[in-house]
Amino acid sequence: MLIVADRPGLKRALAAREEVALVPTMGNLHDGHLKLVELARGRSACVVVSIFVNPLQFGPSEDLATYPRTLAEDCAKLERAGASVVFAPSETVLYPRPQRVFVEPPPIAGDLCGAFRPGHFRGVATVVLKLFHLVGPRFAVFGKKDYQQLFIIRAMAEQLDVPVEIVAGETLRAADGLALSSRNGYLGPVERAQAPRLYQVLRECAQALTAGTRCADVEQAGRARLESHGWRVDYVAVRSQATLSPPVRGDTALVVLGAAWLGRTRLIDNVEVLIGEDSGL
Amino acid sequence: MLIVADRPGLKRALAAREEVALVPTMGNLHDGHLKLVELARGRSACVVVSIFVNPLQFGPSEDLATYPRTLAEDCAKLERAGASVVFAPSETVLYPRPQRVFVEPPPIAGDLCGAFRPGHFRGVATVVLKLFHLVGPRFAVFGKKDYQQLFIIRAMAEQLDVPVEIVAGETLRAADGLALSSRNGYLGPVERAQAPRLYQVLRECAQALTAGTRCADVEQAGRARLESHGWRVDYVAVRSQATLSPPVRGDTALVVLGAAWLGRTRLIDNVEVLIGEDSGL
Numbered sequence: 001m002l003i004v005a006d007r008p009g010l011k012r013a014l015a016a017r018e019e020v021a022l023v024p025t026m027g028n029l030h031d032g033h034l035k036l037v038e039l040a041r042g043r044s045a046c047v048v049v050s051i052f053v054n055p056l057q058f059g060p061s062e063d064l065a066t067y068p069r070t071l072a073e074d075c076a077k078l079e080r081a082g083a084s085v086v087f088a089p090s091e092t093v094l095y096p097r098p099q100r101v102f103v104e105p106p107p108i109a110g111d112l113c114g115a116f117r118p119g120h121f122r123g124v125a126t127v128v129l130k131l132f133h134l135v136g137p138r139f140a141v142f143g144k145k146d147y148q149q150l151f152i153i154r155a156m157a158e159q160l161d162v163p164v165e166i167v168a169g170e171t172l173r174a175a176d177g178l179a180l181s182s183r184n185g186y187l188g189p190v191e192r193a194q195a196p197r198l199y200q201v202l203r204e205c206a207q208a209l210t211a212g213t214r215c216a217d218v219e220q221a222g223r224a225r226l227e228s229h230g231w232r233v234d235y236v237a238v239r240s241q242a243t244l245s246p247p248v249r250g251d252t253a254l255v256v257l258g259a260a261w262l263g264r265t266r267l268i269d270n271v272e273v274l275i276g277e278d279s280g281l
Numbered sequence: 282m283l284i285v286a287d288r289p290g291l292k293r294a295l296a297a298r299e300e301v302a303l304v305p306t307m308g309n310l311h312d313g314h315l316k317l318v319e320l321a322r323g324r325s326a327c328v329v330v331s332i333f334v335n336p337l338q339f340g341p342s343e344d345l346a347t348y349p350r351t352l353a354e355d356c357a358k359l360e361r362a363g364a365s366v367v368f369a370p371s372e373t374v375l376y377p378r379p380q381r382v383f384v385e386p387p388p389i390a391g392d393l394c395g396a397f398r399p400g401h402f403r404g405v406a407t408v409v410l411k412l413f414h415l416v417g418p419r420f421a422v423f424g425k426k427d428y429q430q431l432f433i434i435r436a437m438a439e440q441l442d443v444p445v446e447i448v449a450g451e452t453l454r455a456a457d458g459l460a461l462s463s464r465n466g467y468l469g470p471v472e473r474a475q476a477p478r479l480y481q482v483l484r485e486c487a488q489a490l491t492a493g494t495r496c497a498d499v500e501q502a503g504r505a506r507l508e509s510h511g512w513r514v515d516y517v518a519v520r521s522q523a524t525l526s527p528p529v530r531g532d533t534a535l536v537v538l539g540a541a542w543l544g545r546t547r548l549i550d551n552v553e554v555l556i557g558e559d560s561g562l
Contacts, residue, residue, distance in 0.1 A: 100387035101440035104403075107381060122385075126441070133442040159382035160407070161414040 001079045003086045006093050010134060013085045017046045021167075022137035024128055027051040027088075028068040029077050032172035032180035036141045037081045039169045043139040049078050050131050051088040056099060057123030068185055087135065094130065102126045105152045106159070108244045112148050113259055113268065116234045121152050128153055132164050140164050145171040145179045147257055147270040151244050171269070173199070179269045186265040194229065198258055198269045201225045201236070205256040206273035209238060215247060218256070226260050234259040234266070241272060252277055282360045284367045287374050291415060294366045298327045302448075303418035305409055308332040308369075309349040310358050313453035313461035317422045318362045320450045324420040330359050331412050332369040337380060338404030349466055368416065375411065383407045386433045387440070389525045393429050394540055394549065397515045402433050409434055413445050421445050426452040426460045428538055428551040432525050452550070454480070460550045467546040475510065479539055479550045482506045482517070486537040487554035490519060496528060499537070507541050515540040515547070522553060533558055 002013045014020065021044035023036045033049075040047040051074055058064035075086055102122050108114070109121035132140065142150045154166050172180045176196040187195055205222040209215070215238040222236035239245060241253040257270040283294045295301065302325035304317045314330075321328040332355055339345035356367055383403050389395070390402035413421065423431045435447050453461045457477040468476055486503045490496070496519040503517035520526060522534040538551040 097440070099440060101406075101437050102385040103441075104383040104385040125382075130442045133444055136444065156382050159378075159380060160384075161411045163414055163417065 001075070001083055001086065003075055003088065005088055005090065007134065010085075010087050013087075014046075014048070014135065017084075019044045019139075020046045020048055020135060020137040021139040021141065022131065022135045022164075023047065023049045023083075023141045024131050025049060025051055026053045026067065026182065027074050028070050028182040028185070029074045030172075030180045030182065032143055032145065032169075034077060034081045035172050036143055036169040037078065037083055039167060040139065040141045041082055043141075043167065044137075046084045047082065048085045048087055048135050048137065049083045050135070051086060052094060052127065052131075054094075054123060054127040055091060056095075056127055057120050059117055059119065062117070063183075063186075068182060087131075094127070099126065103129050103156060103160075106155045108148070108155075109152055112235060112237060112239075112244070112257060114148070116259065121149065124149055125152060125156050129156065129160070129162070132162055137164055139167050141167045141169055143169045143171060145181065145269065147255060148244060179267075181267065183265055183267065187262060191262040191265065194231075194262055195267060197226065197229055197231070198260060198267050199271070202256045202258050202269055202271040205236065205238065206254075206271045209254060209256070209273055209275050222256070222258065226258070230262075232261040234261070236260075250277065282356070282364055282367065284356055284369065286369055286371065288415065291366075291368050294368075295327075295329070295416065298365075300325045300420075301327045301329055301416060301418040302420040302422065303412065303416045303445075304328065304330045304364075304422045305412050306330060306332055307334045307348065307463065308355050309351050309463040309466070310355045311453075311461045311463065313424055313426065313450075315358060315362045316453050317424055317450040318359065318364055320448060321420065321422045322363055324422075324448065325418075327365045328363065329366040329368055329416050329418065330364045331416070332367060333375060333408065333412075335375075335404060335408040336372060337376075337408055338401050340398055340400065343398070344464075344467075349463060368412075375408070380407065384410050384437060384441075387436045389429070389436075390433055393516060393518060393520075393525070393538060395429070397540065402430065405430055406433060406437050410437065410441070410443070413443055418445055420448050422448045422450055424450045424452060426462065426550065428536060429525060460548075462548065464546055464548065468543060472543040472546065475512075475543055476548060478507065478510055478512070479541060479548050480552070483537045483539050483550055483552040486517065486519065487535075487552045490535060490537070490554055490556050503537070503539065507539070511543075513542040515542070517541075531558065 004010050004013050021040035023040050053067050103125035105121045105125045177199040178196045201222050205218045208218045219236050223233045226233050236258045240247045240251040241255050255272045259268045285291050285294050302321035304321050334348050384406035386402045386406045458480040459477045482503050486499045489499045500517050504514045507514050517539045521528045521532040536553045540549045
């Protein structure tokens with residue numbers, strides 16, 4: 001496995017590679033990431049994993065400074081997982097000059113997480129497009145835990161005709177249901193015990209939807225459940241899988257998304273759900 | 282020469298092509314375009330010329346509807362000029378769904394022409410990036426007549442790490458100095474006789490700069506000269522070639538840009554000029 005940190009190194013590492021599958025990450029890798037690497041290996045013999053904590057997608061009051069950076073451990077895990085190349089650029093390599101050109105993501109980027117993290121998805125889309133251009137992959141793998149991110153990257157790829165096939169990896173969970181996330185490491189023991197409730201509540205929301213409960217009632221009940229257990233809720237939202245907007249009559253493929261805080265840690269999760277066509281919205 | 286109108290056609294036309302040079306155009310080709318094709322042929326054996334009047338870069342009160350569309354004549358000229366592929370998609374092909382993802386160009390896109398054509402460069406940058414992704418060229422050729430456009434596309438390529446080398450073609454001019462442009466066709470005979478004055482005034486501005494005249498005075502005099510001959514002036518501006526912003530002390534590579542109306546026709550042009558380091562700004 002090659003570890004490269006700049007453009008020339010990346011270019012050398014990729015010379016003579018036929019087809020590449022890219023897994024963009026911010027490092028501090030867990031089994032969820034390694035599952036994405038496995039998925040990438042199923043698509044291409046050459047798997048490039050990028051590790052970059054992208055300042056462009058962090059708000060001024062967010063956890064950019066404290067976000068865990070564990071490059072040596074990450075590389076050991078990726079070696080075992082069968083990655084071919086690790087691309088771990090510094091901020092200066094990726095942004096040699098202040099960034100002035102961006103991807104303007106679709107309007108949905110201002111909703112859900114984007115409503116609480118202004119500019120987040122602009123930063124995500126911009127760095128992902130840069131990585132696509134630098135690596136030139138045929139495939140790129142993203143986890144479904146970051147559901148809105150995946151949606152926006154798919155929209156970007158489609159609407160900008162990016163010649164990269166976006167592959168979605170299922171969310172990996174701890175035995176108690178908590179979605180694996182680097183930010184779980186911020187949780188104290190009491191918070192960690194409470195954390196699986198987010199997934200639990202989103203599943204209850206999904207069940208209520210299949211039972212015919214109206215979206216607004218489902219959202220309100222989900223939020224109340226979390227708040228009653230001490231969470232500070234950014235949103236619990238029922239959306240159409242196709243548009244990520246509120247469902248309209250006839251939408252049967254839905255997703256319940258939630259973002260909520262346990263102390264100083266913000267967790268997100270989602271549950272996809274299919275409902276009957278005659279279900280009330 | 283192959284003429285293709287959709288993605289599958291383009292894909293077939295480009296299969297087994299090693300390196301491609303792209304010349305993006307809006308059609309209604311003149312010798313200036315053909316010069317760009319010649320430049321492209323110097324870079325690559327396979328020259329793709331795109332012809333697309335991009336609605337995204339026209340304002341609501343602009344000339345999208347009347348912009349000349351002359352595909353048959355264009356193809357005949359391109360065949361003679363040695364182009365390999367003409368990609369002439371319809372609006373539905375390039376924008377099958379309403380465009381919601383854009384390239385956000387650098388702030389300079391709101392200045393000069395951008396101040397008079399809001400959203401213009403966002404539309405240009407977006408369609409150019411789409412064409413880059415669709416064609417996958419190694420080189421792309423743009424004319425220097427559209428100086429700000431060239432600057433913004435260079436900035437986009439650099440800041441988004443687009444793997445395309447941007448090649449600039451010199452402005453081709455009629456014998457009387459008028460820069461070749463499809464919009465010259467809008468000019469009546471009296472306007473056509475007047476039209477070379479734009480270039481003439483910009484050259485006078487350049488001469489004044491080399492003689493040490495201050496930028497603000499040069500701009501004011503240029504504007505007054507044009508207005509005294511019946512032009513409606515959008516701007517006459519002295520800028521740094523490196524930033525396209527107003528020059529700062531020490532800038533020696535400058536460019537004088539102008540945009541002005543003759544009747545209902547808006548013409549643009551520019552003149553590069555090198556001044557001494559001790560020239561007053």
